[in-house]
Each structure stands twice: as structure tokens, then as C-alpha cells.
Amino acid sequence: MTTPPAAFRLSGVDVQLGGKPVLQDLSLEIGAGEHVALVGPSGAGKTTLLRAFTGVIGPRKGYVEVDGVRLDQLKPEELRSLRSQIGFVHQDHSLVPNLRVSQNVVAGRLGQRGFLSALRSMMRTKKEDLQEVHQILERVGIGEKLFQRTDSLSGGQQQRVALARALYQQPTCLLADEPVASVDPARARSLIRLMVELAKEDGWTLVVSLHNLNLARDFFPRVLGLRHGKVAYDGPPSALCEEQIHDLYHLEETAFGEGR
């Protein structure tokens, strides 16, 4: 029996943004169905890494593979179709503020529809689509917000809409970039728990970048520590000793101290 290809594989990836190196000679693998927490100080390259997984940021050197396919060898429409299978929850929600919640969720499947069908789904969502959206909103705990204007919701509720939009994509994997950065600790915990549970139910690969190491410890079997665009730790949270934690986060202080 052949082993299934890794969900994500980076091989010697270098990324520069604005002339500065962000990811340096990075190689790693995330297996299909794995749940991984991405930790590290600000500026370590967590966001860039997550975006590189979807081909939104292209490497200068090396390559990114998703399900065994190299992103740099895909035609634009193939890349689009691949992206439509990857759910992404953004730190800033990235919702259209003056649309209704239902419309923002329906937008998740734009990449899977033809233009006219997409237009129709945004203008007059079909009843069965609305029912599906409602079910998803129920799953993330805000079913009653279906027809509300998105910007009338609280930050935590908007984050749930963003999650619902990713769910509506029926993704094979979910990437989340600091999804709980703007949510209070109790809600942060319940949102991460929800993501992990949904990922287990639907069998997705889940990669979540987190600032809070406790959440990473409590919910994820694998922690990936990034520092200066390189892997500083990769393993189960239980093996993460004080010294390594110190190394991961202490450098942030010195980095600020030295003004780098």
C-alpha cells in the first residue's frame, strides 16, 4: 500500500517580502488529517507560511506541494480550483462588512461556481443553499444571525462567520491565521475547541497559528515552532520543555530589545 501524499509539503522554501527574508530554506511536511498548531513570536513567518500553502505567496526558491501537486506547476485555473478546497480563516475576519451574514458565507463557494451561478447565489440565494448556510451557522453557534448585517456582529461572532464561510467551502483542510487574536480568552478556547471538533468530524487537515501556547498544548498533538522563518521546534507539545519555550519566545524580547 502506498502512503498517501502529504497534505502540505515545503521543500527548501525561501520567501522574501519587500526585500526582507521571511521564510528561509524551510522544509516541512504536514500529513493529511493532521492537526498542527503553529506557534512563534510575531514576525516569525507564521502568516506567510500559511499563505504559501495556498500559493498566495510564491517562494523565491524551493517549492510547495499540496496533496502531492507542486503549486508552481499549476495553471491559474487549476490553482483556483485547488484553493477552493482549502478553507482559510483570517485574523481580521476578512468579511464584507455591509453584506448579510448569509451572503458572506455563500461567498465561500464562489470558486466552485460558474460566474452566473455565483452572481445568482449572491443576489438571490436559493432556499436549499440558505438552509445549508443556516445549518453551518448553527454548527458554529450563531444560527440566529443568518440575515443580520455582518458589521453589526461582535468580533467573536464575525470570527464565527469567517469560520462558517470556510466550512461552506466543504474544504479538505482548514488553515487559520491567529483566529482568536481578537477574542477574549474564554471565547478563544471555545472557538479552538470547535475548530478541532469540526476537523475531527469531517477528517480535515488543520493548521492553526496561535499566539497562546496553552491553547496549542491543550488541543493539538503536534506543535510547529517558527522563529526567524525557520523551524525551531517540531514535535508533540508534551516534549516542549521550558528551555525550548524560552528559546521560542525569549528571542522575541531580544529582537525587540536590539531593535532588529
Add this chain to the structure above:
Amino acid sequence: MLQISGWIALGLIALAWIFSDIDFADLFSARRMDNFSRFAERALPDPLRQPGDGASLGAWVTEQMNLYGWRGMGATLGISVIAIVLAGGIGSILGAFGARNLMSAHPFVPHATAGHGACNHALDHVAQAVRILCILLRAIPEYIWAYLLLAMLGSSAWPAILALAIHNSGILGRLGGETIENLPSEPLRAMSMAGATRKEITIAGVFPMALGRYLLYFFYRFETCVREATVLGMLGIVSLGYYISESRAHDQYDELIFLVILGGVLVMFADILSDLARRWLRRSV
């Protein structure tokens, strides 16, 4: 600062006086005064010129309204409404095609290099061409467009409608493009990251987000259109301006003043309408 501006203004007036044919004393010459008093006398509505007959003023106003007033106002409003709707539609298309962030090879994902060679600079050129077209459309004033179109199409309301539509398409195209370029890019990038095409991002993200601001501009230009539709009548197009120049030709100064006031009322009406619409938009879109 104020003092300097004052001196500069005085200096400019002095220069204009010295280097032009304008005779300032002429403004106050006996002939001008004579003309003005004749005009002022005739500008008084007919019933008011005969003392003690003020009651028939109402009847005179009704008569004037039935004669040209309603027709002129209706035509002016009709011309400006059709023109601004056309301009709004065309401007939104020009705006989208002229927005550099939307017309890039990878809309809203600036660092993408995946799919090498797909970098399509043709789109940049399209955006550039559309922006130049917008400049051309708005560089030529409505009045000149109408003048040209009258020569091409002959006398009807259409030269005025098209002239206003063309000029305002250029303005709304540019403002629409700028609106799109200033939109927050995160929600649009999120759609791109979920595999949406440029067209899909446009209908699902760009237009909804840009709509509020675009409509503000739309109503502001509508106001201007009503004003300009009156002026274009002076070219012989049936709007209030036409009846105004007709009254002037027939020395009917009371009628002329009445129609000028009517034009003012119409613009004020459009002003209030657009103000209400914009206030509502600010609150709800």
C-alpha cells in the same frame, strides 16, 4: 496670509484693467443704468405692474406654469435623470476596468508567483487606456459635447442627455476607479484565496463594498446634471434653458425671471433629494 492674498487680488484686478479692453467705468455709464432700469421695470410680473391688481398674481403664475413651467421643468428633470442613470452605469464599468488593483494579474494577492508566466501585463494596459478615456470624456465640457452632438444628431433632447451622460461617465468612471482602489483589500483577498475569479470577486466583494461611496458621488453628480440640463437648453434643446432664452428673445423679462427662479427651485429640489439620499446612504450602506 490674508493680507498677502488681498494684495495679490488687488494687483490682479489692476493688471486686468491695464491689459484688457474692459472699461470699468462702462458698468456705471448712463446707458447701462438705463438698460437696467428698463429691465427691472419689465421684470416685474405683469399683474404687479398695474397697481391694485395683486390678486391676479396667482392666476399669472398658474398661466406661466401651464405655458412653459411644467413642460420645462419636466424636460429638464427627465434629461438629467436619464443622463445620470446612463452615466452611473457606464461609469461603474469604466471604474472597474480602470482600477489598478482589480486589473492586476493576481487581483488582491500581490505576492503570488504561482502559475509562473501567467503574469498578464495586458490588463495593466487596459486599465491605463480606460483611465485615459475617462480623462478625455470629462475634459470636454458638457456644453461642448452637446454642441457637437447637436451638429451630429440634430435638435432633440438626446444631444443634451448624451452630452451629460458622456461627461459624467468620465467623472464617475474616475471616482469609481478611485473608490475601488481605496477599498480594504482583506475581504477581497480572502475571496481570491478561496478560488474566486476576478469577475466573481467584483460582484461579490468589490461592488457591494464600493456601492455606498459610488452612490454618494452619483447623487452629487445628479444635482450637477439638473443644473447643467437647464444651461444646455440655451443651445436650443427643449429644457428650461430653452424657454429662458426664448423669453429673452421676445423681451418677456417677467417670464424670463420666473423661469430662472423655477430653474433655481428645481436645482434646490434636486439638491434636497440628493442630500436626503446621501444621508440615508451614509447611515445604511
